[in-house]
Amino acid sequence: MPTSIADRSASSAVEKLPLGLVWLRRDLRLHDNAALHAALRACDKVALAFVFDRDILDPLLQRGLQADRRVEFILAAVAEIDAALREHGAALIVRHASAREAIPALAAELGAQTVFCGRDDEPEALARDAAVERALRQDGRALRTVKEHMIFERDEVLTAQGKPYSVFTPYRTAWLARYAAQPQQPVDSAVTSARLAALPAALRQPLPTLSELGFAPSNLHALKLPLGASGAAALVDDFSRRIDDYDQARDYPARKGPSYLSVHLRFGTVSVRELVAMAWARQQAGSEGARVWLSELVWRDFYFQILFHHPHVVNAAFKPVYDRIQWRNDPAQFAAWCEGRTGYPLVDAAMRQINQTGYMHNRLRMVVASFLTKDLGIDWRWGERYFADHLNDFDLAANNGGWQWAASSGCDAQPYFRIFNPVAQSEKFDAGGDFIRRYVPELAQFASKDIHAPWKAPAALLQAAGVRLGSTYPVPIVRHDLARAETLERYAVVKAQ
Numbered sequence: 001m002p003t004s005i006a007d008r009s010a011s012s013a014v015e016k017l018p019l020g021l022v023w024l025r026r027d028l029r030l031h032d033n034a035a036l037h038a039a040l041r042a043c044d045k046v047a048l049a050f051v052f053d054r055d056i057l058d059p060l061l062q063r064g065l066q067a068d069r070r071v072e073f074i075l076a077a078v079a080e081i082d083a084a085l086r087e088h089g090a091a092l093i094v095r096h097a098s099a100r101e102a103i104p105a106l107a108a109e110l111g112a113q114t115v116f117c118g119r120d121d122e123p124e125a126l127a128r129d130a131a132v133e134r135a136l137r138q139d140g141r142a143l144r145t146v147k148e149h150m151i152f153e154r155d156e157v158l159t160a161q162g163k164p165y166s167v168f169t170p171y172r173t174a175w176l177a178r179y180a181a182q183p184q185q186p187v188d189s190a191v192t193s194a195r196l197a198a199l200p201a202a203l204r205q206p207l208p209t210l211s212e213l214g215f216a217p218s219n220l221h222a223l224k225l226p227l228g229a230s231g232a233a234a235l236v237d238d239f240s241r242r243i244d245d246y247d248q249a250r251d252y253p254a255r256k257g258p259s260y261l262s263v264h265l266r267f268g269t270v271s272v273r274e275l276v277a278m279a280w281a282r283q284q285a286g287s288e289g290a291r292v293w294l295s296e297l298v299w300r301d302f303y304f305q306i307l308f309h310h311p312h313v314v315n316a317a318f319k320p321v322y323d324r325i326q327w328r329n330d331p332a333q334f335a336a337w338c339e340g341r342t343g344y345p346l347v348d349a350a351m352r353q354i355n356q357t358g359y360m361h362n363r364l365r366m367v368v369a370s371f372l373t374k375d376l377g378i379d380w381r382w383g384e385r386y387f388a389d390h391l392n393d394f395d396l397a398a399n400n401g402g403w404q405w406a407a408s409s410g411c412d413a414q415p416y417f418r419i420f421n422p423v424a425q426s427e428k429f430d431a432g433g434d435f436i437r438r439y440v441p442e443l444a445q446f447a448s449k450d451i452h453a454p455w456k457a458p459a460a461l462l463q464a465a466g467v468r469l470g471s472t473y474p475v476p477i478v479r480h481d482l483a484r485a486e487t488l489e490r491y492a493v494v495k496a497q
Contacts, residue, residue, distance in 0.1 A: 017043045019197055021112035023103055024050045024092075025120060027148050027268035028077035029229040030084055034148040036189040039116040042144075047110055047197040048085065049093040050078050051102050052213055055128070060389075067218040069358045069392050070267075072210060073227060077269050079207055080228035090196035091204040096213055100128055104135035110197070113141055118148025118268070121308040122396050149268055150301050151175075151184050151276055154308055157301075164309040165302070166318075166411040172298045179280065186273045223357055225263070225392075232270035235261055236278070243282055246289035253350075253361040254434035259293065262393035263359075265300070272297065303401035306411055313400055313410070315381075322409035324493045328377035336477050337372055338386055340439070343476035345451060346426035347371050349439035356439070358392035363429055369406030370420035375483040377490060380407035408491070416491040419484050426452040442466075442473050 020043035022036050028050075030036065039046045052074075060068055082092040095102040107115050115136060120129070133143040147153050157174050158164060165171035210217060220227075226234050239259040242249070249257030264270040276297055282290035310318060317323045336342050340351035350364035360368070365387075372383045384403040388394050404410025408418075430436055433451035437444045443451050445465035450457050454467060455475055462469065469475050 017113050018045065019043055019110060019112045020046050021103075021107050021110055021115045022046055022048045023099075023115050023117040024048060024078075024081070025117055025268075026266065027118045028074065028081065029232075029269050029271065030081060030191060031189060031229065032186040032271040032274055033118075033189040034146045034187055035116040035118050036191070037187040038144065038146050039114075040189060040191070040195060042114065042116075045195055045197040046191070047090075047093060047112065047199065047203075048081070049095065049103070049106055050081075051099040052094070052096040052208065053099040053128075054096065055098050055100070057213065057215075061214055063389060065389060066214070066216045068215060069218045069220040069223075070263075070394070071213060071215045072218055072220045073225075073263060073392065074267060075207070075210060075213075076227040077229065077267060080230060082207055085191070085196065088191060088193040088196050089198075090193070091199055092207075093199065093203050094205070094207055096208050100131045100135070103132050104139060104141070107136060107141050108139055109203075115141070115143050117143070117145055119145040119153065120149075121154070121304060123307075123311045123314060149265075149272055150304055151272060151297070152178060152301055152305075154305060157305070164305055166306070168299065168302055168412045171302050172295060175298050175301065179276070183277070183280070184273050185277065186271060219356075220358075227269075229269045232261065232264040235259065235264065236270060236275070240278060242289075243279070243293060244287045244289040247292040248289070250292070251363045251429050253353075253364055254430055254432070254438070258362065260359075266393045266395050272300075299401075300398060303397040306401060307397040310411075313404065314396070317407075317409035318404055318411045318413075319409055321494055322407070325409075325490060326493075327379040327490075329379055329382070330376065333376045333477055334372075334378055334382055336474070337368070337376060337378070337383075341474045342371070342478075343455065343474040344371065344422040344426075345433075345436045345440050345443055345454065346430060347422050349430075349436045352439040354387070354390050358390060360391065361435075363425075365402060366406055367420055367422060367425050369403055371422055373407040374419045374487045375422070375478050375480060377483070377486065380404065380409065408494075416494055417488060419487060421480060423453050423480070440473075 020039040022039045027033050027035060036046065036048070057071065078092060078094060085092050093106065095106065103115060129143065129145065136143050152175060157171060157178055165174070226232065239261065242256070246257065249255050261270055261275070265272060276294065279290045279294040279297065283294055307313060337351060340348040340355065342348055347368050350360055350368045353364070354360040369380070369383055372378050373380050380403045384399055387399050391399070401410060405413045408414055408416035426436070431448065433446065433448045436451055443454060443465070446454060450461060454462070454473060455469060467473050
């Protein structure tokens with residue numbers, strides 16, 4: 001049975017190392033930080049570093065994402081950590097370089113024998129960490145990774161036959177049973193001046209500016225998204241007062257139903273251990289909302305272990321037969337989907353939300369993914385890549401899992417013949433049209449009963465609402481009933497298996 005974080009670090013606490021380097025990645029906080037906890041137990045003193053990794057950032061710039069909200073989000077989180085460390089007479093060491101080179105070089109410069117970091121099971125991250133470990137080992141140093149952004153990882157939750165799960169419901173049952181027996185409590189990673197390494201002036205430099213990183217300002221601050229670990233704490237406090245209603249409110253994009261913590265989970269400005277402990281306690285007290293939200297966090301672990309055990313899903317269908325589907329892949333229709341001008345108001349509102357804010361409500365992620373793959377017949381990978389570039393909370397495992405679920409090509413996905421009707425979804429989950437009006441203001445004058453399918457409105461109503469179909473608002477780029485029939489035919493290759 002895998003040992004806990006504390007157990008793994010206890011053995012090294014017998015003879016402490018003089019200095020350990022904590023490499024922050026997707027754990028941008030000081031409290032309840034597993035890598036920092038392990039370093040404090042194993043070393044007399046610690047230094048902390050963050051790398052704005054050019055191997056990650058340069059491709060963003062090459063794809064034209066100069067105003068990327070995620071880079072600003074990270075910079076704000078890093079600045080908060082640096083300020084906290086400076087209060088203790090230390091600082092966060094920040095580099096703008098390739099992490100493969102910067103971390104081994106920094107360990108040598110500091111004289112740190114071990115680099116501590118949270119594990120990351122994305123394929124590119126595993127390759128990066130293997131390269132860092134090789135470089136450190138060649139210099140007589142070590143890389144020590146610990147479980148950080150999951151509750152149960154890799155092989156910790158397996159079937160009775162010792163195999164990874166590919167169906168969510170039994171995975172969740174096993175996950176919950178394991179958590180009941182082995183709750184993953186927050187860890188103590190509090191730092192004091194006495195435990196922080198004294199840094200030379202060369203390593204106590206001001207943080208790089210956004211422009212020095214090669215990026216331009218986005219609208220992140222105008223969106224008033226709470227930033228850093230302090231912002232995450234405020235959101236946790238707010239959601240803790242709403243979690244009991246989560247099961248009732250979560251599907252309605254015009255309501256304040258979600259936790260809005262997804263980007264903070266992505267970059268580790270909040271601890272998943274803290275969130276699960278909160279949800280678990282509320283569930284045990286009888287909260288249905290907490291039970292449903294906890295299930296969402298279990299889905300997160302589920303997709304992480306799918307990615308780890310089946311890395312081919314990055315570029316291919318989990319179920320290989322789905323790679324035989326002949327997609328239409330119409331570039332003009334894809335552009336209309338991206339820009340929120342499909343003629344289906346809820347789809348357009350959702351796409352404008354992601355373009356304007358970097359956020360999309362989870363119900364709407366399912367709606368627009370179904371529309372792209374099953375109404376437009378466009379390869380799910382096209383949509384997955386678009387989300388990867390535009391979502392603040394983009395996480396490879398969850399994004400890939402969600403898209404393959406919608407396209408029916410993933411593990412435990414919806415059946416291929418389940419095709420969301422975008423009008424019915426709109427009428428059910430935005431009945432009053434409030435969300436549509438927020439992002440599709442050209443339809444603001446429509447009555448609630450007419451806003452979901454404006455092409456059905458009589459000419460007099462269109463005129464009264466100031467809408468000219470095909471001019472001020474597009475006509476639908478596809479007929480849902482015809483698209484549904486074509487999709488069932490397209491997916492016949494799967495049915496034949």
